[in-house]
Each structure stands twice: as C-alpha cells, then as structure tokens.
Amino acid sequence: MAWKSADVVVIGGGIIGTAIAYFLSRQKIDVILLEKDGIASGSSGACDGAVVMQTKKPGVHLKLAMESHALLSRMQDHLQMPIEFEQNGGLIVIETDEEKTAMKQFVKAQRQAGLDVELLDHKQLHALAPHLSDHLISATYSPQDSTINPIALTLGFAMGAKQMGAEIITGSTVSNIEVEGRQISAVETAAGKIETRTVVNATGVYASEIGRMLGIEIPIKPRRGQLLVTEARPDLLKPWLGSANYIAAKFNPQLAKEGAGGVSIDQTQNGNFLIGATREFVGYDKRTTTEGLKQIASRAVQILPVLKNMHLIRAFAGLRPYTPDGLPILGKVEKIKGFIMAAGHEGDGIALSAITGKLISELVSEGKTDVALDSFNLNRFSNDTT
C-alpha cells in the first residue's frame, strides 16, 4: 500500500527544489517535496547570495539570469520571509592591464546581450567604493547586480509553497524510484512509498545518486567553495565585488593566475562580510583548509584593506553542483517518462532559482516552456560522448 500520492514529487529541499515546489503550487499543482535533512541544509545553506549578472556568460546563461533577476526583484511581495533582496550594483575589480583588455571584451558581449554594464576608471571606482585599495586600476560596474539572503529565500519559497498547499517532508530520504515500463510510478522513502508519475530531481550535488536509481548517468560533481564570514560593521562596501580573476577562475581555470585566486566580497544587510571562495574538486569533503582560508583572506585584504582588522567569525565550505560546461541540467530526460532534471547550477543556483522554478513548473503543467530548454537538456552530454 502506498503511503501517499501526488501529481509531482520534488526531491531536494534546497533553493532549486523549494523554488520549483513554490511555482508548482502557485499553479495549483499537487506537489510533495522530500528533503533528506532540513530545508537549506545543503549547498543553499552554505553559499553566498550574489544575484550578479556580470558573472554570467553572454548567451542563454545571461538570458536566464536576467529573467530570474526580474522575478527575484519582485519576490518579496509574495513571500513572508524577509529575503533581503538588494540591488546595490556590482563591481568586477581589475588589477592589471591584461585583465582590463579581457574584461573590455567581456563587457562588450554583455552589453550586446542587453546588460547594463560599463567600464569605470580609477577615479570613478574609488568614488563608488572609497575603501578599496588604490592599486585597483579599474572595474566594470553593473547597476543591475543584486544580492539576496539565500537561506531566507529558500525558507521563503518553502513556506510559500506550503501555504499554497504543497506538502513538505523533511528528514525523508528518497532511496529508490520505481518505474513501470518507461514511466515513473513511485518514489520510495523509509516511511513508505509515494505514488507519482512525475519526479523532479533537484538534489544538487547528489543528483547523480538519484540518476543511478534509474540507470541514468548525470555528470554533476561537487566543487568545493570555502567561504569566510566576518563580524558585522556599519556600511563599508555597498556593491557586490568580484575580482577579474574571479571571472577567469569561473570560466577558464587556465586564465586564473597561480597564487592569485579569484575572490568575491559582499557586505550583507546585517553588516557581515561574506568573502569567497575557492573552487576545488575534493569529492564531498566539506571541511575547510588552512591553505584555503589563507588564500581567501590574503586576497580579500589586498583588495579591501579595512578587512585587515576585522574579525573572522566563521569559515565554512559548501559544494557547488558542477557540470562540465558550467550550465545547469534542466528539463525532461528522454529515457524515462516523468523524470525531470533541475540540478547542476554550480555557482549560480541562487541567482537562477526563480527562473528554474518557473520554467520547470511550466514544463510540468504545459509540457513546454517559455524559454527553450534545449541547450540545458541532459542529452547534450550523451551527444558529446557518443
């Protein structure tokens, strides 16, 4: 006998799963969300809150991000949790002429894609962020870049979904997925079986485990990011800040100079600084390392010297759901009917959460989406290899 049944079962209570549950229940679709631990206990509870457009690749990636940004900027009106969405702009700071040349190209492509972004000179930069180190020669600036509290947003989506009728079950691990013919029929948990014909895999770095239950290979693996949090201080830095070699490290590791890793700095509404992050492949190890802490701290202090005397209160690591091409895996999986992927957002899951939720709910209710999901389909990887 089945324990429960639902039209859709979403696996994973991170930002992606809760956003999907939220948008599905907004469409009055009967949904159960299963989370093995607590809401936001995975990557979405161990990350930064950048909703930054400048760091997205011009093309479909940036297009999705901009749509998501538009949704997130209005999200507070719909959610009870204060999600701290702030559009304070974003800076990519530049340290060398070489970086400047590369960033000029990047900005050009982004502007063509419709992003409001410009190159600032030394004077403009220091007027905008007076505490920055004088050695920064320039920066790109986009007034559209924003930040949000990722934990609050995840909880907000979850509570919103619940209010509209979704059932959210925490402490519940999906151990197997049943298939009849090629059609999904149920998911199994320790408490019992839940009958459903549609399953959304929103398990982030664990997505490949769920895939294995169905004999499907999903090329998502964890990429660790170590993050530092300082004590709170009154306003010292308004915009979100990334370094030019942060962009390099994100898209092209070869470009990132040795010993000078990319860094991002953001002062939250509470006044704490969030400083990130390393990019390492070390499996599911969520520990911090002395090298990692030192690397981030020394880069941050170089860029924003006032940080030198501020206290580090905690350091932690989260796992980004990495995919080989840096794009998430979204949409139906051909081999199994009723199996939908929504994972692999790497370092952009918070920024892309709302659009992911919206598109997946459209896919479930209408069978198609506003924005074509072809370039995000899982089959892009199998085509590569065969």
Added chain:
Amino acid sequence: MGIEAYDVVIIGAGPSGIGAATVLAEYSLKILLIDENNQIGGQIWRKPAYQPVSRFRGHQPPTRQPMDLSTGIGTDKNNLHITTPSCVLGVFPDKHLLLSTSDQGVREIKARSIIFATGAREKVLPFKGWTLPGVMTLGAAQILLKQYGVLASSEILISGAGPLAYLLSSQIIGAGGKVTTVLDRSSLATMLNAVWVMAGQLPKIGEGLLALGRLIKKRVSVKHRMQVVEVKGKDKLQEVIAVRIASDGTAVDGSQQRYETQMLACGNGFVPNIELPQLTGCDLIYAVDKGGWIVKTDRSMETSVSGVFAAGEITGIAGSDKSLIEGRLAALSILNQFGKLNSKKYRIRRAALLNKRKHCQRFGAFLNRQWAIHPREWAGIDDAAIICRCEDITMGTIRGWIKKGIRSAPDLKRATRCGMGICQGRTCAPLIYEILAACSVAGKQEPHPLSVRTPVKPIPLGDLARL
C-alpha cells in the same frame, strides 16, 4: 615555513591539561601545552589566586599541582613546551592545528596525539533585561576578583545555583566586598543533600562550610528557590525582580520580590567547551546529567577519532578532581600507545584512576541535577527576553518558529540567525537545545548540535592573511 611537529599537543591548561602534562613530562616526548589565558591554571587555579583568598588550608592538593609543574616548565630536559596566551582556532585533517599566539601570530602545528582539555563555560538562565550593564555572570565576577583583584561592585546581589554562587559570595566577602542577598534556585534540602553526596570529599565540604559560615557571619540573606525573572534600569541595572519557583517549575503566585541593586552576578551551571573536538569529528553525546553535549570517550579517554583524547569537564561536568584524574588517564593511554608504558602497568594504573573517578562522577551528576531547568520554567520566560545576544533574537521569535514547526537547532539557526553572531552560539546554543526540548510538542527527537566552524574564537583577517 615548516610546520612544527609535537608528539602530544594538549589544549587547555586547567587541572585536566596540567594533569596530563605532568604525567607526560616524565618521558622523552615533545609536548606542547596551550592555553588562551595569560597563565596556566584553568578556571580553578586561575592566577594570581594561588595564595587562596581564604585562610582555610583544608583543600591543598590542587594548588600544589601547578606549582610542581611551573618548576619544571621551560627546562628543555622535559621537552614540555608551554605557550600562553595562545588560542587553538581550528583543527584540520591529520591532526594539524591552527594556533594564534601573541608573539608569533597565527601558525600551523601538527601533533601525533591530541588531548582536548578545554574545560567548561558558564550557562545562564535568561531573563528579561539580562543584557543591561550591571548584570554579569558569576564566573566573570570571580575572574575580576581572582585574576585582577577587583570587586565588581561595592555591593552585589548573587543569583544562581550550585557551589559557585556560594564560593563567589564567600570570596567577595573575604576580599572586603558586600553581598546583599543570595537568591538560590535550589532548595535548602538540595543543599543539605550536597553534604551527603560529598561525603568522602572532605575538602569540598570544608570549602562549603567556610562559605556558609561567612554568609551567616555577615548576615547575608539567602533565599531558596528564587529565580530572577526580570531586571530593570535606565541604561544600567537598578532593580531585580525574582519569583519563587515551585517544584513543578511554575512561578508561585504572589511570590514576587524586588531588590534594588546596581550589580547582579548570576549563573546556572556550566556547559562543556566541545567546539574543538566537534570540529575534529569526535562523536558527541547529549547527556543532561553531564551538562549537555559532551565528548564521547572510552575508558582510555580516547575519542571516536583515533589518537585524539578528551579529558576534564568536556566529557561531563563534575569539577576539578575528575578533570585531574582524566588528564592523567589520557596521558597514560598515550604513553601506552606510544610504547612507553607496558600494558600491564598501564592497566593497573588506569583501574586505580577509574575507580577514583566514580566518586567524582557521582558528585557531577548531583551538580547537574541541581542546575537542571524544568520545562515549565522555560515556558515561563518572557517573550521579550533575549536568547541570542549577538543577533538580538528573543524568546518570542524562537517560540514563533517552534509553533511553525521547527524542531532542530540547525533549522532554528537558519530561520532566525540565532547562533550566527560573533560568539558563534557559545552562549545561546546550550539554551536553544533546552528550549527546543522543553517547548517542542512533538515526541522525542534526537537532538542535533549546531555545527561548529573554524575559527572557534574570532581572529583578525589580517592575521590569517599573514599565515
């Protein structure tokens, strides 16, 4: 820069750490004893109080230990290195430790074996207004007196339970201060019971009698079963309001008392400093009769992580005697593992120490029971009382989230930010575990500790950058 390696690194130089160091120092091992205080001694042997404030000489053994040790300190013969004030900030794989020192900045060291002897800190039962200047903990008042020779105030009101409330009162009187009233949460019967539990531990009884004698002589009024529920004052403490707590944990109608005072010292027991072992991955156990979350060890004091030992208050609150014994036990086990003490000798010495420890544990269980807070007392705490002092999270906010279905401390932290501030939950986490247990309606749940992050104490980012 090379990473300095030691055979044994001992973190904490209270009775447990010193107990371990004195045993290990007899052997040719490279040992490092670390304490974040300026001097070794821990809570009980906090200097310069080596010359006891009292003239009572009954309780000598502990005070002799650090003396013995200090004569051997620094002599290369022993290979016992001591670094103070130095704080261990974090533990990394392969027994690497991040150490912040006053002279050499932040540096990394490594160990073959680690002994955690990090002791305990105080716990306070919160009440409305407890963040007002003029309210401090018993321990803070004691540190001011012991370490700096300063009285917190010319007059002071003391509230709490257990020996520290009386000990502090006695120390204040001995130093020429005035204690106006002692509000004891426990009953007179409990106190008399203490004498019974401590039978066989004459020095403790002596200490207790001395304290009581002083209170009687100075006509200090001692009120039992009284708990502070609110303090008031403009910018600083002016008035303390207390009620009588019935045995079912509720406030007795009409029992309210008001006291005018400018200084209140309060405390309700101790909680183990388990952060570093937790960070290391050592298994923990939640045991209310041992002070909350404690480090799990076997009979050799080894934790679930091999080569990592825990001794003293962090394996269960029970006072200095147990700490000293466990420090020695851990040291003997390491000597045995290193092949410096044969198994037969080891087992004999271990059995003797384990036997002595039993009495201490009985005393410990008694203490922790005395500090236990009835679920109904938690229910009686005002909505406006702050629970997380760093982030200003009130009891009312926490109640709201429990009503919304939150059951675990990590979930509560994510929802409210409690425990995310500068103290990283050192103050509020133990309270939150109890609040969740007391206020949650749902059936029994495995309590979940809050996660611990490096650094366990804040450090300037610049220091880390220079590592």
